[in-house]
Amino acid sequence: MSDENLSLELEKLCIHYKRHDDLLSFIKKVHEKCGYLSPENIKNVASLWNVSVGEIYGLTTFYVFLSTKPLGQNVVRVCRSTPCYLENCDMVIETIEKKFNIRPGGVTEDGKFSLQLVSCIGACDQAPAMLINDELYGNLTPGKIETILKGL
Amino acid sequence: MPEKRIVLENCGVIDPSDINTYLSRDGFKALEKARKHMTPQQVINEVKRSGLRGRGGAGFPTGLKWELCTKSPEKERFVICNADEGEVGTFKDRYIIQNDPFGIIEGIALAGYAIGASKGYIYLRAEYHYLRDLLENAIEQAKTKGFLGEKNNESFGIEVREGAGAYVCGEETALMESIEGKRGEARYRPPFPPEHGLWQKPTSINNVETLANIPHIIFRGAEWFSQIGTQQSKGTKVFSVSGDVEKPGIYELPMGTPLRELVEELAQAKDLKAAQVGGASGRLIPEEKLDTPLAFETVLGAGAVIVFSKGRNIIQVVRRNIEFFAEESCGKCVPCREGTQVMSDILRRFSLGQGTKEDLTILEELSNAMMLASLCGLGQAAPNSVSDSLLYFRSEYDT
Numbered sequence: 001m002s003d004e005n006l007s008l009e010l011e012k013l014c015i016h017y018k019r020h021d022d023l024l025s026f027i028k029k030v031h032e033k034c035g036y037l038s039p040e041n042i043k044n045v046a047s048l049w050n051v052s053v054g055e056i057y058g059l060t061t062f063y064v065f066l067s068t069k070p071l072g073q074n075v076v077r078v079c080r081s082t083p084c085y086l087e088n089c090d091m092v093i094e095t096i097e098k099k100f101n102i103r104p105g106g107v108t109e110d111g112k113f114s115l116q117l118v119s120c121i122g123a124c125d126q127a128p129a130m131l132i133n134d135e136l137y138g139n140l141t142p143g144k145i146e147t148i149l150k151g152l
Numbered sequence: 153m154p155e156k157r158i159v160l161e162n163c164g165v166i167d168p169s170d171i172n173t174y175l176s177r178d179g180f181k182a183l184e185k186a187r188k189h190m191t192p193q194q195v196i197n198e199v200k201r202s203g204l205r206g207r208g209g210a211g212f213p214t215g216l217k218w219e220l221c222t223k224s225p226e227k228e229r230f231v232i233c234n235a236d237e238g239e240v241g242t243f244k245d246r247y248i249i250q251n252d253p254f255g256i257i258e259g260i261a262l263a264g265y266a267i268g269a270s271k272g273y274i275y276l277r278a279e280y281h282y283l284r285d286l287l288e289n290a291i292e293q294a295k296t297k298g299f300l301g302e303k304n305n306e307s308f309g310i311e312v313r314e315g316a317g318a319y320v321c322g323e324e325t326a327l328m329e330s331i332e333g334k335r336g337e338a339r340y341r342p343p344f345p346p347e348h349g350l351w352q353k354p355t356s357i358n359n360v361e362t363l364a365n366i367p368h369i370i371f372r373g374a375e376w377f378s379q380i381g382t383q384q385s386k387g388t389k390v391f392s393v394s395g396d397v398e399k400p401g402i403y404e405l406p407m408g409t410p411l412r413e414l415v416e417e418l419a420q421a422k423d424l425k426a427a428q429v430g431g432a433s434g435r436l437i438p439e440e441k442l443d444t445p446l447a448f449e450t451v452l453g454a455g456a457v458i459v460f461s462k463g464r465n466i467i468q469v470v471r472r473n474i475e476f477f478a479e480e481s482c483g484k485c486v487p488c489r490e491g492t493q494v495m496s497d498i499l500r501r502f503s504l505g506q507g508t509k510e511d512l513t514i515l516e517e518l519s520n521a522m523m524l525a526s527l528c529g530l531g532q533a534a535p536n537s538v539s540d541s542l543l544y545f546r547s548e549y550d551t
Contacts, residue, residue: 020311021351023333028316055334062335062482063316065278081240082432082458083394085472119319119476120240120432121279124394124458125401134281 006034007044014048023049027059027066036067064118072107072114074152077131080117083124092128093117095145112152155418156380158388159364160404163251168286171293174254180299182370183258186265190370195266196222199366201374203386208234208322208359209430209454210529211385214366217356220346221267224354231263231272232350232357236327238277238319239431240476241456244390245360247402249283252364253290257310259363261299262370264308267356272310275327278317287312319480323528324357326482337484338528359454361390381407385447389455393419395427396461405446412442415459423462426544431456432473433533436466436540466545470537471499477534488531491522495538502549512549516542 010030017026030045031037037045037060046053060066076096080089093104096115100108104117123129126138137148157163166173174180186195200215221229233256237245249256260272276284291310295301301309313331315321321330325339328350349355365387369377378386385407391414394400398420405414411429415421426438429446430453437444437451444450460469478492498515501507519535519542526532542549 021333022313024316024330025314028314058335059333063278063318065315065317080472081476082428082469082472083241085469086395086458086460086464118279118317119480120238120242122237122243122246122277124241124243124392124456127394127400131279136282 009033010044011048018049023051024059024063027056031066035073036070038068042068064116070107070111073112074132075114075116077116077118077121078104079119079121079123079127079129079131081120081124083120084127084129087127089128091142092130092140092145095142096149099146099149155404156388156406157404158368158377158380159248159255159361159390160251160402161368162255163247166252166254168251168253169289171254171290171297174252175297178371179254179367180258180294180297182367183261183265183299186262186370192222192266192268195262195370198374199266199369202369202377203374203381203384204362204365204369204377205385205448206359207361207365207389207454209239209452211448211452214358214362217346217358218263218266220344221269221354221356224347226354227268228353229267229269230350230353230355231260231267231269232324232327232331232355233260233272233274233363234322234324234327234357234359235280236275236277236315236322237280237360237454238322238480239433239454239456240473241394241428241431241434241458242392242454243394244392244402244455246280246283247392248360248364248390249280249287253287254294255364255367256360257290257294257300259358259366260310261294261308262366263356263358263363267354269356270307272308273331273350274310274312275315275321275331276312277315277321281314284312284314318482319476320482320528320530323530326528327357328355335482337482338530340527361455382445382447382449384449385452389446389452391446391455391457393457393459395457395459396424396464397421397459407447407452408445410443410445411437411451411457414446415442415457419457419459421459421461424459425462425464426460426466428458428460428469428473428537429453429456430533430536431458432476433530433536434458436470436537436544438544465503466541466548467499467502470541471496471503473537474499474534477530481530481534485525485527485531487522487525488527488534491518491526491531492534494518495535499538507549512542 129138205211321336326336330336
């Protein structure tokens with residue numbers, strides 16, 4: 001999408017969210033469309049919403065689902081809180097690190113995957129667990145991880 | 153005491169995508185009863201008499217919270233359903249939403265009626281985005297049937313708002329900041345939400361499970377409800393059990409049930425060393441204290457129970473807890489922001505066998521300072537497992 005088209009589209013979207021007084025959802029929508037919040041987008045959102053650039057930047061950096069750097073097309077979020085730790089979440093992290101040759105926080109060279117370590121995702125009954133984009137995957141084993149990643 | 157299903161009564165029985173299956177089990181009867189035969193104050197009185205207390209962990213009396221909202225001269229009021237279930241080891245709200253979204257909606261509508269709210273919000277954590285369609289669909293169906301929205305002169309509506317990944321947003325004032333489109337930093341209190349809540353309007357913010365109890369209380373009455381449980385904790389509690397157990401999952405039990413029954417009989421823990429009740433911020437209960445009843449007056453939190461078997465190193469577990477808080481601290485107040493970092497460093501040293509006696513003293517002092525001086529519940533409760541481990545498992549810190 002060209003920059004001009006994008007900013008036009010953002011303007012249209014903005015009206016809808018402003019009516020609901022819903023800045024965070026608007027930012028999430030922009031994030032979804034662009035994959036991350038670039039400095040340009042942060043400026044755009046700030047001017048559309050009539051708030052300071054600092055406010056939008058502060059908001060973006062506060063929440064772990066928002067990023068100011070490009071993410072992979074698929075974001076893998078591995079839970080490392082206590083219940084998943086007990087069920088060997090380190091195995092999950094290592095399996096993905098090896099498979100993609102990336103470290104937590106990194107993006108694969110082809111831009112297809114990001115790996116992030118996150119706090120409890122509320123799937124402790126299925127530990128170890130991870131989210132890929134919005135899908136939940138639990139009771140992970142090296143073999144199961146392999147199959148899931150192949151299917152993406 | 154065997155399992156007792158009130159909140160989970162419909163779970164696995166109804167089809168969460170079809171309101172008719174909920175209606176066939178007396179669904180929305182409580183709301184009809186309230187709107188037709190009870191004044192808002194009568195609804196509040198019923199909830200007060202039931203003894204229901206907040207299921208998010210803090211245990212504030214729900215009826216009282218509602219009543220405080222109605223004391224404000226401000227006419228625009230809000231109800232928020234806190235579905236930002238972020239406490240480590242807790243997944244009961246996920247289960248309730250997945251299996252009975254209508255019960256929550258009816259509870260929110262009843263809360264709205266009681267306090268005179270114009271609108272309800274469900275704040276859903278981003279990690280539960282996959283539940284959003286289910287919730288929106290349930291709201292839509294409730295609207296079509298005339299329980300919400302414009303039909304029947306009913307103007308009360310419910311909107312789903314989603315977080316963006318921040319544990320602290322489960323804290324009520326941080327959550328409201330987030331809905332307002334700000335960083336989810338806790339507010340200084342007072343004023344409390346029933347006076348100045350969302351957009352500074354009177355707001356009742358209640359946990360998913362709390363609201364899911366409401367239709368049952370209104371439909372069957374406060375007397376019935378208050379016969380279940382203990383002196384200070386009425387009704388049941390939904391527990392999320394994880395860790396070293398054969399059967400991790402969701403269990404609903406009357407308040408006051410001994411912890412042993414939950415973890416050993418139901419979840420089938422073997423060779424238990426300790427259980428942490430209330431998530432990362434919860435209390436560490438050693439095996440010898442397993443007969444402790446689960447209730448607000450003893451130990452409860454939001455009902456997360458993480459079990460550790462004998463082979464587990466307690467320092468590693470506590471370290472993982474503190475690393476979580478260091479990551480999730482919003483950074484607004486010094487005791488929490490710095491305290492969690494320093495604790496995390498010290499616990500790392502202990503787990504490498506390099507901790508000193510001086511480190512132990514600092515851990516103890518820091519725990520007290522953070523409990524006393526942190527701005528919100530996150531920092532106040534973060535040191536719990538540290539101080540409990542020093543009390544019950546001090547030998548593991550041997551220097």
